[in-house]
Amino acid sequence: MTDQAQHAPAATPKPAAPARAKGGSLLGLGRKDFMLLLFVAALILFAPFLLNPFPAGSAMAQFNAGYPDLMQRFVIFGIFAIGFNILFGLTGYLSFGHAAFLGVGSYAGIWMMKLLTLNVIPAIVASVVVAGLFSLVVGFISLRRSGIYFSILTLAFAMMSYALAYSVLTPITGGETGLQLKYFDPRVLDAPLEAGVTPRANLFGIDMQASTNMRFGAWIFTLNAGYYIAGVVMLIAFYLSIRLFRSPFGMMLRAVKSNQNRLNYTGISPKPYTLAAFVISGMYAGLAGGLLVAMDTQVGAERMFWTASGEVVLMTILGGAGTLIGPVLGSGFIKYFENIVSKINESTLNAWFSFLPDGLQDVVVAIIYPFVGKGWHLTLGLLFMAVVIFLPGGLVQGGQKLVTVFRRDRKSADAEKAAAEQRQTQE
Amino acid sequence: MTKSNFTRRGVLKTGATAGAGLAVPTVFTGAVWADGHTGFTNAPQGDTVTLGFNVPQSGPYADEGADELRAFELAVEHLNGEGDGGMLQTFSEKNLDGTGILGKKVAFVTGDTQTKSDAARASARSMIEKDGAIMVSGGSSSGVAVAVQALCQEAGIIFMAGLTHSNDTTGKDKKANGFRHFFNSYMSGAALAPILAAQYGEDRKAYHLTADYNWGYTTQEAVQSSTEAMGWETVNSVLTPLTQTDFSSYIAPVLQSDADILVLNHYGGNMVNSLTNAVQFGLRDREVNGKKFEIVVPLYSELMARGAGENIAGILGSQNWDWKLENELGERYSGTNAFVKSFGEKYGFPPSQAAHTCYVQTLLYADAVTRAGSFNPCAVAEALEGFEFDGLGNGPTLYRADDHQCFKDVVVVRGKESPENEFDLVEIVEVTPADQVTYEPDHPQFAGGSLGECNPGA
Numbered sequence: 001m002t003d004q005a006q007h008a009p010a011a012t013p014k015p016a017a018p019a020r021a022k023g024g025s026l027l028g029l030g031r032k033d034f035m036l037l038l039f040v041a042a043l044i045l046f047a048p049f050l051l052n053p054f055p056a057g058s059a060m061a062q063f064n065a066g067y068p069d070l071m072q073r074f075v076i077f078g079i080f081a082i083g084f085n086i087l088f089g090l091t092g093y094l095s096f097g098h099a100a101f102l103g104v105g106s107y108a109g110i111w112m113m114k115l116l117t118l119n120v121i122p123a124i125v126a127s128v129v130v131a132g133l134f135s136l137v138v139g140f141i142s143l144r145r146s147g148i149y150f151s152i153l154t155l156a157f158a159m160m161s162y163a164l165a166y167s168v169l170t171p172i173t174g175g176e177t178g179l180q181l182k183y184f185d186p187r188v189l190d191a192p193l194e195a196g197v198t199p200r201a202n203l204f205g206i207d208m209q210a211s212t213n214m215r216f217g218a219w220i221f222t223l224n225a226g227y228y229i230a231g232v233v234m235l236i237a238f239y240l241s242i243r244l245f246r247s248p249f250g251m252m253l254r255a256v257k258s259n260q261n262r263l264n265y266t267g268i269s270p271k272p273y274t275l276a277a278f279v280i281s282g283m284y285a286g287l288a289g290g291l292l293v294a295m296d297t298q299v300g301a302e303r304m305f306w307t308a309s310g311e312v313v314l315m316t317i318l319g320g321a322g323t324l325i326g327p328v329l330g331s332g333f334i335k336y337f338e339n340i341v342s343k344i345n346e347s348t349l350n351a352w353f354s355f356l357p358d359g360l361q362d363v364v365v366a367i368i369y370p371f372v373g374k375g376w377h378l379t380l381g382l383l384f385m386a387v388v389i390f391l392p393g394g395l396v397q398g399g400q401k402l403v404t405v406f407r408r409d410r411k412s413a414d415a416e417k418a419a420a421e422q423r424q425t426q427e
Numbered sequence: 428m429t430k431s432n433f434t435r436r437g438v439l440k441t442g443a444t445a446g447a448g449l450a451v452p453t454v455f456t457g458a459v460w461a462d463g464h465t466g467f468t469n470a471p472q473g474d475t476v477t478l479g480f481n482v483p484q485s486g487p488y489a490d491e492g493a494d495e496l497r498a499f500e501l502a503v504e505h506l507n508g509e510g511d512g513g514m515l516q517t518f519s520e521k522n523l524d525g526t527g528i529l530g531k532k533v534a535f536v537t538g539d540t541q542t543k544s545d546a547a548r549a550s551a552r553s554m555i556e557k558d559g560a561i562m563v564s565g566g567s568s569s570g571v572a573v574a575v576q577a578l579c580q581e582a583g584i585i586f587m588a589g590l591t592h593s594n595d596t597t598g599k600d601k602k603a604n605g606f607r608h609f610f611n612s613y614m615s616g617a618a619l620a621p622i623l624a625a626q627y628g629e630d631r632k633a634y635h636l637t638a639d640y641n642w643g644y645t646t647q648e649a650v651q652s653s654t655e656a657m658g659w660e661t662v663n664s665v666l667t668p669l670t671q672t673d674f675s676s677y678i679a680p681v682l683q684s685d686a687d688i689l690v691l692n693h694y695g696g697n698m699v700n701s702l703t704n705a706v707q708f709g710l711r712d713r714e715v716n717g718k719k720f721e722i723v724v725p726l727y728s729e730l731m732a733r734g735a736g737e738n739i740a741g742i743l744g745s746q747n748w749d750w751k752l753e754n755e756l757g758e759r760y761s762g763t764n765a766f767v768k769s770f771g772e773k774y775g776f777p778p779s780q781a782a783h784t785c786y787v788q789t790l791l792y793a794d795a796v797t798r799a800g801s802f803n804p805c806a807v808a809e810a811l812e813g814f815e816f817d818g819l820g821n822g823p824t825l826y827r828a829d830d831h832q833c834f835k836d837v838v839v840v841r842g843k844e845s846p847e848n849e850f851d852l853v854e855i856v857e858v859t860p861a862d863q864v865t866y867e868p869d870h871p872q873f874a875g876g877s878l879g880e881c882n883p884g885a
Contacts, residue, residue, distance in 0.1 A: 069552035166669065167639035176570040176640035176669075177595060178544050180577050183879065196603070196879025198581050209581070222556070296552070297581075298574055300544030338546075339553055342484075345537045347500075374484035374539055 033242050036324060040238050044231040047071055048221045055218030059352055063340060068211055068224035070339050072295045074332045075227070075234040076288050081315040081327030082234075082241050083284020087277050088313070089322035090250060092257035096151045096309050097138070097158030101282040103165065103304030105131040105289025107172070110179050110299050113201060117189035118181075120201050120208065120229075120294035124287065131286020132279055139278035143271060146260070158309050165301035178300035201294050203229055208295055226295045233291060237284060242324055244280070253277050318387055320394025329395045337380045344372040467803045468583040468884025469559045476531040476802065478503070478789070479538065479560030481551050481575060482589065483567050486542040487695050490730045491567040491781045495589055496537060497774055498782035499564070502789035505769070506533045513769040514790060517762040517818035522797040529796060540566060544574035551575045555582050561802050562587060564788050567781060569593030569642045576605035583884020585804045587788035590781040592694075592726055594645040597832035598873035603881040604804055606811055606826065608791065608833045609784045610864070612642070613872050615725045615745040616649030618837035618859035620657050623743065626856075627688065627721050629658040634686035636677055636701060638693050639666040646692045648872060650725050662686040667693070667701070674701040678708045687715040690723045698724060699734035706738040727840055729779045732852040739842030739852060746838045746853070747784060748820055750777040755855050762820040777850050787819045791826075805881040823861070829868035831878065834861050 026034045043050070052066030065071070084098050105127035112123040142153040165173040173179065181199040193199060201208045208226035215221075244250050255263055256270045263270050293299060302308070311334060319330025349365045349372070356364060371379045391397045471477070480499040483492035504510045508525025515523050527533050536558040538550030547566065554560040555578075563579055564587040566572040572591035579586035580602040588596060588607040592615070597607050623631075633654060637647040643666070651661050662684050667677055678701075681689055689710060693701050705711075705722055713720035727744030753763035766786060770778040778786070791811065799806035812828035824835040840853040866873070 064557065067553060067556040069549060069556055073549065163668065163670075167666070170641070170644075176568075176642065177573045177593075177600065178570065180574075180600075183877070196877050198879065198882060200581070296548060296578075298544065298548060298577060300570065300574060302543035303545050305543075339549060342539045343536060343550070343553065347535075373537070374489070376539075377485065 027239070029239075029242060030246070033246065033324075037235075037239055037242065040325065040328070041235055044075065044228075044235060047074070047231075048223055048227070052219065052221055056220045057218065062344060062348060065336055065340055066221060068209070068222055068227055069296070070335065071224065071227045072230050072291075073335045073339070075230045076291045076295070077312075077315065077331040077335055078328040079234050079237045079291065080285055080288035080312055081319065081331040082237055083281040083288070084312045085281075085316050085321060085323075085327040086241060086244060086253075086284065087281035088316055089327075090245070090253035090257060091274050091277050093143070093146065093274060093278070094151045094313065095142075095154040095278070095281075096306065096313065097154035097156070097161075098281070098285050098312050099304050099306070099308035100138070100154075100158035100161040101131040101135050101285035102289040102292070102308070103161060103299070103301070104134045105286030106293045106299040106303060107165070107179070107289075108286070109290040109293035110181070110297065113181055113187075113199075113293070113297065114179075114185040115188065117187055118199055118201055119189075120203050120290075123201075123294055124233075124290040127286045127290025127293070128283050129286075131289060132283040135279050135282020135285075136275075139275050139282065143274050143278060155306060155309065158304060159306055162301055162304040162306070165304055173301060174299070176301065178298055181297045199297070201226075201297050230291050230295060233287070237287065238324075238328070245324060249273070249276070314384060318384060318394055320396030323394065323396040326394050326396040333395065334380065337376050341372050341379060342374070342376040346373070466883065467805075469555065469561045471531055471559075471561055471802055474531055475534045476528055477558055477560050478533060478535045478792075479551065479554030479558065479563040480535055480565050480785075481538045481540050481547060481554065481563055482565040482785075483542045483571075484537075484539040488542050488567040491590060491728070491779070492540070492565075494730070494779045494782040495565055495567065495785040498770070498778060498786040499535065499537075499789060501770055501773060502786045503533045503535055506789070506793050510773070511769050512765075514762045514766050514786070514819055517765050518790065518794070519817040520794050520798070522794055523790070528793045529800070529802070533793070536560060540571050540575075542568050542571060544570050547571040547575050548578050551578055552582075555579075555584060560584065562792055564785060564792070565589040566591060569596055570640070572596050572607075573600045576600065576602050580604045580879070580882055583804060583882040585792065585807055587792050589785045589788065592646070593642040594649065594872050595641060597830045598645075599875035601830050601876050601878050603808060603831075603878040606788070606791075606808075606831045608788050608826075610745075610747045610835070610837055611832065612646040612649040612725070613866055613870070614837050614864040615646065616651075616653035617864040617866070618745050618839055619650065619723070619725060619743065620653035621859065621863070622839045622857055623654060623688075623723065624657040624659075626743065628718065631659045631688050631718070632662045632684075632686045632716075633659050633688040633690050633723075634662050634681050634684055635664040635690045635692060636674070636681075637664060637666050638697050639668055642694065643692050645872065646725050647690075650690055650692065650723075652872075659688070667697070669697065671697065672700050674704040675708070677701070678704050678710070681705075681710065682708065682713075685715060687718045688721050688723060690725065692725060694726055694728075695731060696734070698731050702735050702738050702742070711741075727853065728781070729850070729852060730781075732842060733849055735842075740844045742842045743856065744840055746780055746840050748780045749838050749840060749853065749855055750783075751851075751855060752820065752838065752858075756858060759822045760820055762818045766820060783820060787821075790819065791816070803883055805883050808881045825861075827868070829878075830873065834865050836861050837864050 048066045052064045054060035054064050080102060087093055087095055108130035109123035109127040112126045116122050138157045142150055167175055183193040183197050183199060206225050210225040212223045213220055252273045256274055260270055315330035315334050316327045318333055320326025346369055349368055353361045353364050482495045483489055505513045505515055507527055536554050538554055540547035540550060551563050554563055562585045566575055567590040569591045572588045573596055576586045586605040590609055592611055594612045635647050637643040665677060689705060691698055691701050710720050722742050724742055724744040727746050732739045750767045752760040767777050795807045795810040796802055799810040811826050814826040817823045821835040824833050826833050837859045839856045841856050843852055843854050846852045
């Protein structure tokens with residue numbers, strides 16, 4: 001521990017390092033992890049500003065992502081991916097059906113809001129509990145197999161849940177139309193609403209949709225109550241995941257990933273560990289599902305479709321499976337593409353390139369157009385391929401590479417060493 | 428021991444930070460707030476107004492979505508005084524003069540619903556929260572329409588539904604801020620039944636195959652009750668999974684039954700596949716009880732007809748509108764030709780009914796704003812409620828105040844035996860007048876919802 005503490009300041013030359021960190025652990029975290037937690041906390045706190053770098057009304061405002069809905073999605077899918085990473089990143093079990101737990105959590109959440117109260121706390125608790133129980137059942141059966149068979153089993157369960165929700169269980173799930181809150185729902189803990197009043201989710205009276213706009217000249221920043229509540233939940237989820245990664249339990253899960261046979265020979269049954277990891281990650285998915293409902297009081301069966309399960313796999317791999325922050329970055333990346341790049345249409349492009357001569361403008365727009373708007377899947381696919389081929393460790397690895405390039409010190413890899421020495425001689 | 432080290436730089440830094448901090452509160456007050464709101468969500472600032480067009484650009488209904496988007500672009504062009512003005516010339520109201528809406532130039536943003544309610548809501552929320560859209564339109568499935576309509580109600584903006592046919596949109600899920608021009612399952616049933624009885628006789632036995640989701644249920648219910656009122660008997664009704672692509676196992680039992688009519692309550696790819704299977708099984712050449720076996724498809728669309736190819740020949744169904752209406756049935760459907768002309772000139776082919784309803788919805792919204800003199804959703808809703816208009820291609824039409832549904836004639840069509848080109852696949856059999864498809868607002872098929880109060884938002 002002391003050894004680590006002596007080396008750490010050299011790696012991060014931040015003067016802000018709290019003196020207490022040297023003494024051991026903060027919140028049970030090592031110094032590096034604590035800094036990471038602080039970093040994530042700062043990201044969450046300042047996201048409304050960081051994500052709106054362009055003044056409203058300017059041509060670049062298209063790329064602003066700092067509006068409540070998308071910020072909420074960033075943190076909620078961040079939670080989903082963090083949970084998925086506990087299973088996939090640590091044990092190596094690739095679940096292709098995690099969206100089912102998200103969906104089950106959502107349905108549980110909205111039923112709590114229909115039957116009990118519009119306060120989001122019971123809804124979120126119910127989402128986690130119900131998703132946990134469901135994942136216990138699915139995990140108990142699916143974990144009898146490993147590898148591709150496990151993936152297929154989870155996929156089958158998820159598609160089964162989707163089909164049930166879409167048609168068979170229509171009275172409970174609302175089928176294709178999904179479930180929404182109605183003014184006449186029997187909320188036993190709340191006073192009845194007047195006919196036609198729109199029910200709104202709240203946290204002890206704070207409306208999830210309540211927003212304040214801050215204006216600095218041409219810039220507009222939106223601070224949203226629901227986003228910060230979801231952000232706090234994500235911070236807690238992130239903290240728990242760090243603790244889990246660093247715990248002996250986490251070590252056991254890594255042992256399952258590296259060599260399950262060896263574990264078996266040593267007389268340790270990996271099943272309880274993998275099942276526990278599966279249930280924990282199912283509960284994370286349920287938490288994300290509950291928060292989705294709390295932020296936007298509607299559930300549709302599509303969120304259990306296999307593409308939704310595939311998406312969380314992409315998020316985790318894109319960000320960096322097995323790393324702490326990777327899944328969060330990956331989910332932000334994908335949601336950004338889905339919501340921002342998909343909305344660039346032909347007329348937007350024409351407006352951007354209107355400074356070019358007519359013929360050239362058409363050519364440029366014709367080249368770019370297939371990759372934006374409805375073509376966002378194509379761009380995302382290409383980027384995903386590039387990441388998997390060149391950065392098998394995901395965006396996190398990309399970040400580390402960047403850091404080494406810029407730092408160019410003796411600690412860097414050999415290729416960089418030459419550059420660093422060259423630079424030193426020049427100085 | 429304390430050691431204070433004030434440096435010049437440190438003092439300056441602290442001073443600057445404190446100064447900025449003190450200045451912050453003044454930034455929030457005064458003029459910056461005053462122009463932000465005038466009592467409703469996304470009140471248009473400056474000289475433009477933004478509309479949100481939320482259509483499926485990927486997924487099973489991407490073709491419909493693309494056509495809807497074309498129509499929206501055309502409508503915006505006409506509102507801004509570009510192009511030939513299209514239906515603005517034939518519209519019974521003459522408030523729109525090509526200067527945008529209330530003198531503000533119309534801008535628009537587009538989004539991809541992916542035909543998923545979650546994605547559609549995310550896309551609509553970004554239009555409202557980020558782009559400041561004052562109205563959202565589009566959609567080509569009822570699940571999406573219901574989800575986005577509820578969102579618009581919550582956010583306090585107007586939703587002008589695109590292609591959505593389920594009864595629920597203006598039935599149990601109706602909302603004060605939502606309006607539908609397209610017709611619905613009940614109207615399909617009511618329009619088809621008399622013509623089915625006239626064409627195929629009143630003593631028929633029908634077998635229903637129904638897509639297993641909300642739209643399928645409401646359509647099946649509507650067609651069944653309307654045809655049973657005409658004297659038909661319903662032999663059986665079977666639900667088919669939405670993801671089904673091979674319907675052989677569902678068609679085979681039809682051959683075993685004594686049914687002489689097959690009703691396919693399917694849409695999109697489902698319908699293309701089930702119809703193809705039915706024709707392959709020789710149902711069209713079959714005779715039961717001495718009568719020729721017939722197939723009925725309650726909701727027709729040009730794009731589906733194209734997918735089903737020659738199998739569509741001779742099969743009856745209903746449509747909201749058809750681009751040949753004015754040519755074949757005359758003056759009553761004026762506006763049709765004007766729209767087909769400007770659409771055709773811009774894109775090179777005739778518009779689908781999805782394109783038509785989206786174009787009309789945009790014009791109706793612009794007109795309602797102009798008549799109300801305000802973008803306030805409550806004022807707009809009031810202007811649309813009980814509004815009677817003509818010249819938009821469907822003949823005289825009423826926007827009923829009780830449920831925000833349009834009432835107009837329904838077109839009954841039949842697949843052409845020998846189509847001349849890929850855009851002329853159906854022929855108009857008859858038009859069922861509006862009063863035959865009108866129902867009470869509290870009709871059992873629509874019961875269980877409430878419009879609620881109109882919501883102008885923040």
